[in-house]
Amino acid sequence: MIRECVVLLVLALPIACISWTVTHEEFFREPREWCLKRSRTCRRLVTRKFFYLFTCEYCFSHYVTALVLVVTRYRLLFDDWRGYLIAGFSLVWVANVYMSAFGRLRLEIKEERVHIAAAEAATQGPRRRADDSAHSGPRRMG
Numbered sequence: 200m201i202r203e204c205v206v207l208l209v210l211a212l213p214i215a216c217i218s219w220t221v222t223h224e225e226f227f228r229e230p231r232e233w234c235l236k237r238s239r240t241c242r243r244l245v246t247r248k249f250f251y252l253f254t255c256e257y258c259f260s261h262y263v264t265a266l267v268l269v270v271t272r273y274r275l276l277f278d279d280w281r282g283y284l285i286a287g288f289s290l291v292w293v294a295n296v297y298m299s300a301f302g303r304l305r306l307e308i309k310e311e312r313v314h315i316a317a318a319e320a321a322t323q324g325p326r327r328r329a330d331d332s333a334h335s336g337p338r339r340m341g
Contacts, residue, residue: 203275207286211293214267218260219298221253256298257291264290 221227231254238251252258264287267273274282275289 206273207275207289207293210267210271210273211290211297214260214263214290214294215297215301217263218256218294219301222256222259257295260291260294260298261287264294 222231234250234253238247238254241247241250252262267290268283268287273286273290275286276282277285
C-alpha cells in the first residue's frame with residue numbers, strides 16, 4: 200500500500216507538468232489561443248468542448264491521466280477496473296494539487312519581483328538626482 204501511494208505521488212508529477220505546460224506556458228500560447236477561439240466560435244457543443252480542454256488544466260489533466268494509466272497500467276486499492284477508476288481520480292486530484300501549489304508559488308514570485316523593482320526604483324530615484332547634479336559640475340561663464 201505504501202508503494203502504491205508513493206507511485207501515486209510520483210505519477211502525478213508528470214501529469215501536472217504536462218497539463219500545466221500545455222495550458223499555461225508561452226511555448227504553447229499560439230495553439231492554445233487558437234483552441235480558445237475555436238472553443239468560443241464553433242457551432243457544435245462537442246467541438247467547442249473538445250477545443251476547450253486544451254485551455255483548462257483541470258480538464259486536460261483527465262486526458263493526460265488516462266494516457267498515463269494506459270501506459271503504466273497503474274491501479275490503486277483494487278486489481279480490477281475499480282483500481283483504474285480510483286487511480287485515475289486520485290492522480291487527477293494530486294496533479295491538480297501540484298498545479299495549484301505551483302501556480303501559487305509563481306504568483307508569489309511575481310509579487311516579490313514587483314516589490315523588489317519598486318524598492319529599487321524608490322532607492323535609486325534620489326541617487327540619480329544627486330548623480331545628475333554631481334556630473335553637471337559648476338558652470339563656467341564666458
